[in-house]
Amino acid sequence: MTFEQLLQYIFSGLTSGSIYALTALGFTLIYNATGLINFAQGELVMLGGLSAVGLYQAGLPLPVAFLGSLTIVLIVTVLFQQLAIRPLLSRGVLAQVIATVGASLALRTAAMMIFGREALPLPAFSGDTPIRIFGASLNPQTLWVVGSTLLIVLALQLFYRRTLTGKAVRACAVNPLAARLMGVSYSNVVLLSFAVSGAISAAAGVMITPISFMTYSSGALLGLKGFAAAALGGLGNPVGAVVGGVALGILEGLGVGLVSSGYKDAIAFVILLLVLFLRPQGIFGGKAVEQE
Amino acid sequence: MSALLSLKGVRAGYGSIEVLHGLDLGVQAGEIVSIIGVNGSGKSTLLQAVSGVVPLRGGCIELEGERLDTTGVEGIVRRGVVQIPEGRQLFGPLTVEENLELGGYSRRGRRGRHAGGDGRARVGSGPAGAAARLDQVYALFPRLAERRRQAAATLSGGEQQMLALGRALMAEPRLLLLDEPSMGLAPLIVRDIFRVLRELNQQGLTLLLVEQDARTALNLAHRGLVMERGRIVLEDRAEVLLASPDVQSIYFGQGGGRHGRGTRPAGQGGGSA
Numbered sequence: 001m002t003f004e005q006l007l008q009y010i011f012s013g014l015t016s017g018s019i020y021a022l023t024a025l026g027f028t029l030i031y032n033a034t035g036l037i038n039f040a041q042g043e044l045v046m047l048g049g050l051s052a053v054g055l056y057q058a059g060l061p062l063p064v065a066f067l068g069s070l071t072i073v074l075i076v077t078v079l080f081q082q083l084a085i086r087p088l089l090s091r092g093v094l095a096q097v098i099a100t101v102g103a104s105l106a107l108r109t110a111a112m113m114i115f116g117r118e119a120l121p122l123p124a125f126s127g128d129t130p131i132r133i134f135g136a137s138l139n140p141q142t143l144w145v146v147g148s149t150l151l152i153v154l155a156l157q158l159f160y161r162r163t164l165t166g167k168a169v170r171a172c173a174v175n176p177l178a179a180r181l182m183g184v185s186y187s188n189v190v191l192l193s194f195a196v197s198g199a200i201s202a203a204a205g206v207m208i209t210p211i212s213f214m215t216y217s218s219g220a221l222l223g224l225k226g227f228a229a230a231a232l233g234g235l236g237n238p239v240g241a242v243v244g245g246v247a248l249g250i251l252e253g254l255g256v257g258l259v260s261s262g263y264k265d266a267i268a269f270v271i272l273l274l275v276l277f278l279r280p281q282g283i284f285g286g287k288a289v290e291q292e
Numbered sequence: 293m294s295a296l297l298s299l300k301g302v303r304a305g306y307g308s309i310e311v312l313h314g315l316d317l318g319v320q321a322g323e324i325v326s327i328i329g330v331n332g333s334g335k336s337t338l339l340q341a342v343s344g345v346v347p348l349r350g351g352c353i354e355l356e357g358e359r360l361d362t363t364g365v366e367g368i369v370r371r372g373v374v375q376i377p378e379g380r381q382l383f384g385p386l387t388v389e390e391n392l393e394l395g396g397y398s399r400r401g402r403r404g405r406h407a408g409g410d411g412r413a414r415v416g417s418g419p420a421g422a423a424a425r426l427d428q429v430y431a432l433f434p435r436l437a438e439r440r441r442q443a444a445a446t447l448s449g450g451e452q453q454m455l456a457l458g459r460a461l462m463a464e465p466r467l468l469l470l471d472e473p474s475m476g477l478a479p480l481i482v483r484d485i486f487r488v489l490r491e492l493n494q495q496g497l498t499l500l501l502v503e504q505d506a507r508t509a510l511n512l513a514h515r516g517l518v519m520e521r522g523r524i525v526l527e528d529r530a531e532v533l534l535a536s537p538d539v540q541s542i543y544f545g546q547g548g549g550r551h552g553r554g555t556r557p558a559g560q561g562g563g564s565a
Contacts, residue, residue, distance in 0.1 A: 167386065167390050168397055170383070170385075170386060174383045175382075178383065181343060181345070182395055183365075
């Protein structure tokens with residue numbers, strides 16, 4: 001493999017890695033607030049992409065369609081939390097997880113009925129002319145994806161490290177009872193976590209659609225890979241989610257180059273299995289153990 | 293004068309088990325009340341009921357004559373009834389300062405509670421108020437100031453108890469509920485902590501403690517209550533309970549005897565509402 005090819009695979013790995021990172025962040029936010037794995041996470045990404053397509057085809061400019069899609073998915077996520085998760089809070093995590101499985105099926109079916117079965121495109125945010133870097137060609141959309149991911153991660157870090165509300169969310173992840181005794185409303189923290197998780201997933205969906213299109217059924221694979229990334233980084237650790245996502249994307253990209261593109265999806269799952277067998281706490285698992 | 297805190301016929305429990313069977317209790321403003329009793333007597337449940345964590349099944353809890361048990365956990369904290377839970381329950385991975393800031397969560401965007409009401413001037417609202425309270429806590433516990441950027445989990449046991457106390461003070465409590473504040477601490481550190489508690493009380497803070505270490509708890513308190521199987525079975529001035537042979541034999545580990553003679557039954561003790 002030439003250096004140019006290597007670079008090419010890394011670029012493509014970075015792009016999908018950013019999407020996995022955002023999806024993994026979505027998992028992490030909800031997991032930290034509730035101890036819950038949201039099996040509808042991938043569907044939120046899918047819904048983000050398809051909503052943007054729908055709004056764009058309805059004639060809205062792309063940036064407006066982007067923001068509109070974020071709003072739609074945020075509302076869907078909040079409704080889901082209020083209507084399906086909240087009544088099950090006293091029933092334990094398993095009942096809630098099953099509710100998320102139900103939500104994923106419902107969202108997928110709803111998307112199929114609204115948007116059809118076709119894979120739908122969005123135009124790239126700033127044109128399709130590839131940028132040449134050291135002989136490899138870089139899709140401008142990749143810059144959007146990577147840049148926006150960095151921006152989102154940075155904004156989240158500022159929120160969780162610098163604001164009292166963000167610190168209250170972290171406190172709830174560590175010790176919900178003690179946080180309530182400080183006057184933190186646990187149900188508001190859960191609601192906020194779902195809302196932010198939904199918006200981030202939607203952003204991931206909108207950004208990836210110009211590169212790989214979106215169909216009603218794309219959510220399952222995106223969700224599983226996001227989960228693999230979260231597990232790789234150490235479930236519950238936002239930094240781990242980002243590192244896990246990018247690592248997974250790059251490994252996948254290199255695997256496509258070195259082995260075969262036919263095994264692209266298998267690579268993610270082999271990594272997921274290896275993580276679960278060998279290091280179930282993930283790369284940055286120390287933090288998650290502290291939360292027990 | 294009406295009590296600061298009063299519990300009237302409070303019943304509470306978990307699932308099918310009722311732990312508190314109609315409990316009456318009054319705490320006067322400025323008082324230190326210690327509740328002693330063995331494990332499982334319902335002491336912690338009592339504090340959880342006051343804080344709203346365990347819902348009541350009967351009776352009511354009032355703060356200065358106003359219903360407290362209908363306000364919810366967050367509302368109770370906002371009204372100045374603040375609990376330091378058993379085992380301190382710090383946010384381990386968060387820094388000392390973050391723990392303290394979260395202690396002031398219930399005061400954010402609000403006027404200082406004591407801005408005039410009870411004669412003690414307190415600093416006002418918002419971030420400025422929070423910063424001033426942070427300084428007060430650091431002045432009280434300089435050790436915490438030295439470690440403000442450290443994760444709370446890395447502190448020693450005594451420092452963690454200081455942090456738990458400082459975190460509670462950030463909420464500007466009028467009534468501080470302490471669940472086993474001496475648990476797991478060396479005697480010297482317990483003495484330090486209790487000295488600070490006494491000072492805070494002299495500045496006007498009302499304290500309600502539950503403790504297994506009866507001697508330490510009664511030494512601090514003005515008034516003591518003995519709890520058994522979800523009921524108050526004894527109530528008296530702390531020095532009377534300290535001197536009582538029954539209390540000594542059961543709670544000071546001097547062996548032998550059953551209590552029940554000679555001490556006044558609940559409800560007739562001094563100062564009850």
